[in-house]
Amino acid sequence: MAAKTLPKTPFQLHGGCFCTAIRYTISVPELSERKLLPKTPLTLERLLVPPNEVNERMPVISIDHCHACRRVPGAIMECWFICPPSWVQFTLQPRDSSHDSKANEEDLIKVESMAYLDEDKSLAGRTWVTHYKSSEHSNRTFCGRCGTHLTFFKTGLGGPMRQAMGLFFDIAAGTLDKESVEMEGFGPVMQAWKDDGIPWAVKLVSEGKKGLLDDTAEDLAKLKVEDEEKK
Numbered sequence: 001m002a003a004k005t006l007p008k009t010p011f012q013l014h015g016g017c018f019c020t021a022i023r024y025t026i027s028v029p030e031l032s033e034r035k036l037l038p039k040t041p042l043t044l045e046r047l048l049v050p051p052n053e054v055n056e057r058m059p060v061i062s063i064d065h066c067h068a069c070r071r072v073p074g075a076i077m078e079c080w081f082i083c084p085p086s087w088v089q090f091t092l093q094p095r096d097s098s099h100d101s102k103a104n105e106e107d108l109i110k111v112e113s114m115a116y117l118d119e120d121k122s123l124a125g126r127t128w129v130t131h132y133k134s135s136e137h138s139n140r141t142f143c144g145r146c147g148t149h150l151t152f153f154k155t156g157l158g159g160p161m162r163q164a165m166g167l168f169f170d171i172a173a174g175t176l177d178k179e180s181v182e183m184e185g186f187g188p189v190m191q192a193w194k195d196d197g198i199p200w201a202v203k204l205v206s207e208g209k210k211g212l213l214d215d216t217a218e219d220l221a222k223l224k225v226e227d228e229e230k231k
């Protein structure tokens, strides 16, 4: 069965932090306007679904097993939605808005992604956006009120991927609204940094529940019996 893919026509995704102090909208353009990915990241070893005309272009939805991206959100693994900054707009509550009352529409601060991601023009004083440099050229953002980790951005010139793709940044897929993350065709295309990952988490992604079992055939047969008994 072929993997389902995201639409080829323009569509929008919405998300934000837990307390809604930080919200964003991603506007994905039609297929021909999405950049083709270089071949490098899409190696067979990393791919979870076969390449096709949609997933060989931005956005990249990728599970990330690296140590930093596991520890920072405190999750077993991270899943990123990777796209150009020009696709994303942020809407921020002013810092003086109270936790319980929703900020008035006219008080909301709308910013382009580069202003949001750029620590030099930090919105920290006026909004709940908080930056953290997790390595010399890595900038992450959080909500200073609820703690949600939202973005990862590689500052500086970046590697071959940046040279081929131009600017891009990562949005934690877990911050997307349910309707967005559950839309038809939304799902990880690849997993990165497998060697850094927790072995059982990598196996779970690669092999499904049989990756958790010692003696696959025997245990799977037992699980099947238990499943049937529950019916």
Ligand SMILES: [Zn+2]
Residues within 6 Å of the ligand: 017, 018, 019, 020, 021, 022, 128, 143, 144, 145, 146, 147, 148
């Ligand atoms: Zn928040």
